[in-house]
Amino acid sequence: MKFTFNRCIFIFGIALFMFLDVTSNSALAMKSYFYDTNGRLVQESALTGETIRYSYDQNGSLISKSSGESFFQYLSAFSSEQGQSNWYYQIWNGTRYEDMTWDAVESRWKGKKDWDIISKEWMHPDGNDVALKWVAPQTGSIRITGKVAKHPINLQGDGVRVKIMKNNTQVWPASGWQNISGNDSVGVTPTVNVNVTIGDTLYFIVNQNGNNGYDATTWNPVITYIEKFSSAFSSQQGRNNWYYQTWSGMRYEDMAWDAAESRWQGGKTWNIISKEWMHPDGDVALKWVAPQTGSIRITGKVAKHPINLQGDGVRVKIMKNSAQVWPASGWQSINGDDSVGVAPSINVNVTIGDSLYFIVNQNGNNGYDGTAWNPAIIYIEKFSSAFSTEQGRNNWYYQIWNGTRYEDMTWNAVESRWRGKKDWDIISKEWMHPDGNDAALKWVAPQTGSIRITGKVAKHPINLQGDGVRVKIMKNNTQVWPASGWQSISGDDAVGVTPTVNVNVTIGDSLYFIVNQNGNNGYDGTTWNPAINYIN
Ligand SMILES: [Ca+2]
Ligand SMILES: [Ca+2]
Ligand SMILES: [Ca+2]
Incomplete structure (x- = not known):
């Protein structure tokens, strides 16, 4: 069905429009909108690829709106x-x-x-x-x-x-x-x-x-x-970094693929992992092995499967190697009839080769213990993926530099953005704006290593006037880009520059991405989406 739907779109072509989303106070989100030939919105994608898909029935009524995987099609x-x-x-x-x-x-x-x-x-x-x-x-x-x-x-x-x-x-x-x-x-x-x-x-x-x-x-x-498990599910152990296992209380053991049922089968009858559900007979475990070092965010709802809403429920947890990461301790209980479940949202630093385990325990007995869990894992080094309403979340901070010291901004829930001391000291997900004070995005290294800093900085498309801004990157008190002074971005420069800088950091080091107003602060909205990756 989905295939047919997509095919129709491809045959008849998609009109692509890019414009500024002004539907919310936070505004200014650069997104791509894809429409079918009937003018219906079928996909909405941020520049990072974060995507929402819309599906319609034959009468044209909206039947679903879902967060898709980041998706790029030529x-x-x-x-x-x-x-x-x-x-x-x-x-x-x-x-x-x-x-x-x-x-x-x-x-x-x-x-x-x-x-x-x-x-x-x-x-x-x-x-x-x-x-x-x-x-x-x-x-x-x-x-x-x-x-x-x-x-x-x-x-x-x-x-x-x-x-x-x-x-x-x-x-x-x-x-x-x-x-x-x-x-x-x-x-x-x-x-x-x-x-x-x-x-x-x-x-x-x-x-x-x-x-x-x-x-x-x-x-x-x-x-x-394909970070989302349901997109990555496979009949091969290790494919897409996912493994299908049981936990005996002593060790993890690989399950075997059951081609007839199209699912993974453990040693006991009801140790099963399918694309849609997991069923413990004892414990079953989905394992994900980090393909590279970095900071990740883990989300994805876990709940009882809709056709198994009976019994004494299950217990779940997430481990990183042998250390528990969620819940804080013990188990998260899911009642037998709980189809709503819980959705963890956890940030974890991983080193290449680290294993995450998503474990379902039968709790009491194993009757009706079918459990739906669709973990999603994304690397969050890119600022736009990591933007948050909390200082320090995902290692990012939102600050001003007043010429003497850095000060935290405060979150403005109405406008969905960070505000400093003066009216136009602002950091939102899409843009930064200085006002006498410089606006400073701060990132604190969660571990020691070599990192690469990239990510374009340019004037915001709806602020292409004025005398421009000046930008630089500091590590603690030392400038790392440009070599000295400031990088100027002229008022009408929507193309901007993309630094590529390699720096060694020690855990706890701070990087600052600083925007100075240059001359006056008129039309100084600046887009900067720093990306930081460990390269060792
Ligand atoms: Ca030829
Ligand atoms: Ca049970
Ligand atoms: Ca200016």
Whole structure:
């Protein structure tokens, strides 16, 4: 059903509009809105990829609004701007990637040679390979899908060869090229899972094979962040970083895949983990192994399954390795008839290889103990993912610098933003504004190591006037970017700059992302979305 629905959208096309969301006081959220041909909103995506999907019945009535996984699709993101929605249009000349240029007359991208082309519907190589590039806006695990095939009006010639790279490493096929023969309109659909760090680059490359006659190729890559367990569920242990286990009281043991029932089966009859529910016969445990070091947020409701609302209930907890992380101690009880359940929201620092266990215990007996638990895990180094109403939450603080010292701002619940001493000392999720005082985002290192700081800073699109701002990054009392003085951002600079800085930090070190008003404070709304990742 979902497939059919999506397919309709793809066939008839999606109109993409970007505008400023002014529906709330906090305002100013840059989002992309996707509509179907009937003008119904079908997807709402923040620049980080955080996505809400809307579904409708045949009468056009809204039937669901759900937080989807962060989701990036080339076809709906196609743009006349390099980098828009994280996509770039390039050629590979055998030595390096080069940006294509937009051909406004033909509404498509062109490279150095006549038939180096990327349009919304097809790619065409010409000696040079053509490459669709996608840059990861956040750290996490992704799944890459999307069919590649010859274009229906070019079903001749000696075909093309395709592959997917992550930075300089090939991720699909295992080696060499995937051949697509000249008349192959069916093509192939890769399914590849890859861990990415913010800033990592994927390339979807088409090579002409032999000659370039009739080489138009359709490729619609789809990239989905799969931190949510239900999106990552698999019939293989360890796939997407998830494992399916039982806990004997002494040790964890892998379950076995039951192909007939499409679920995991432990040693006892009712030790079961399916995509929709877990059932203990003793304890069952979902295990997630951190693919990289960083700070994560764990959410996701746990409740009794709707068809098992009887019995003496279950008990649940979350462990990191052998230390309990939720609840504070003991177990969280879920009553037999509790279909509402509880939704933990926990922030934890992990080192690559750390294990999280989501454990369900049968409590009393195991009658009717089917339990629905859909843990979601996201890395929260990116400020926009970590923004909070609490100082220090997710390691971020909201401050002013008054020329002498840093002072905490206070949360304004009405406006959903942080406020300092003066009227325009403001930090919201989407923008910062100085007012005599500098506005300062502070991040405190949760562990010792080497980090990379990235994330664009620019004037906010609705404040493109005035004498601009000045920005810098400090580590404790030492400036780390720019080399000295300030980085100026002129009043109308919506493009801005993206620092890339590597710094060693010791646990407890503070980084400050500082915006100074420069001259006066008129129109000084500034977007800055720092991303911090441990790189060791
Ligand atoms: Ca060819
Ligand atoms: Ca029970
Ligand atoms: Ca100014």
